[in-house]
Amino acid sequence: MTIAIASDHGGYELKKEIMKYLDKSKIDYKDMGVFSTESVDYPDIAIPCAEAVARGEFEKGIIICGTGIGVCIAANKVKGIRAALCHDTFSARMSRQHNNANVLTMGGRVIGPGLAIDIVKEWLAGDFEGNRHERRVEKISEYENSI
Numbered sequence: 001m002t003i004a005i006a007s008d009h010g011g012y013e014l015k016k017e018i019m020k021y022l023d024k025s026k027i028d029y030k031d032m033g034v035f036s037t038e039s040v041d042y043p044d045i046a047i048p049c050a051e052a053v054a055r056g057e058f059e060k061g062i063i064i065c066g067t068g069i070g071v072c073i074a075a076n077k078v079k080g081i082r083a084a085l086c087h088d089t090f091s092a093r094m095s096r097q098h099n100n101a102n103v104l105t106m107g108g109r110v111i112g113p114g115l116a117i118d119i120v121k122e123w124l125a126g127d128f129e130g131n132r133h134e135r136r137v138e139k140i141s142e143y144e145n146s147i
Contacts, residue, residue: 001124004058006032006049007108008042008071011064014108014116018062021117027124030058046074046105053102054080061103062120068107075103079144082137087111089122096126098133 003022007015012034022029032049034040042065053061061083063071068085075083083103084095087110095101104123106116128134 001027001060002058003027003029003124004032004049004052004061005029005063006045006061006071007034007064008040008045008066009034009037010042010066011068011071011106011108012037014106014111014113015062015064017113018064018116018120021120042070043074046071047078050075050078050081050083050103054078059102060124063103063105064108065105066107066109068105068110072105075105080141082140086119086123087115089115089118092119092123093126096123097129098136100128100133100137 005015005019019031033045046063049061049063052058063075065071072083072085075081081103082099082101083105084099084101085105086092086095106119
């Protein structure tokens with residue numbers, strides 16, 4: 001599995017902690033920026049990361065900003081992306097099982113590194129259940145393709 005990971009300045013410190021976990025777990029990833037706490041506009045980071053996932057360059061993406069909200073909104077503007085803002089492990093698990101989320105967003109100013117790593121573990125381990133959920137995800141894709 002290969003992960004695209006990105007953050008704005010508000011998520012930079014948490015991104016570094018998650019990358020340590022990914023390194024320790026031998027999970028391949030690409031850091032798509034930012035590389036400091038210097039202020040940057042979150043769409044400039046979230047959209048290219050989400051586009052790389054949508055193109056199939058990466059299986060999944062993780063994007064972090066101060067709250068996780070801005071990057072979630074921006075990522076979900078990319079066709080084929082189902083970004084889920086998760087600040088607990090149950091939401092992370094359900095976003096994979098029921099929504100087949102391919103991008104996880106989190107807030108670096110909302111949760112600490114311990115919980116964030118637990119969320120990442122749960123999210124990466126989750127599998128889409130399909131069945132009735134497949135029909136629901138397909139309805140989203142159909143709408144997305146109609147606009």
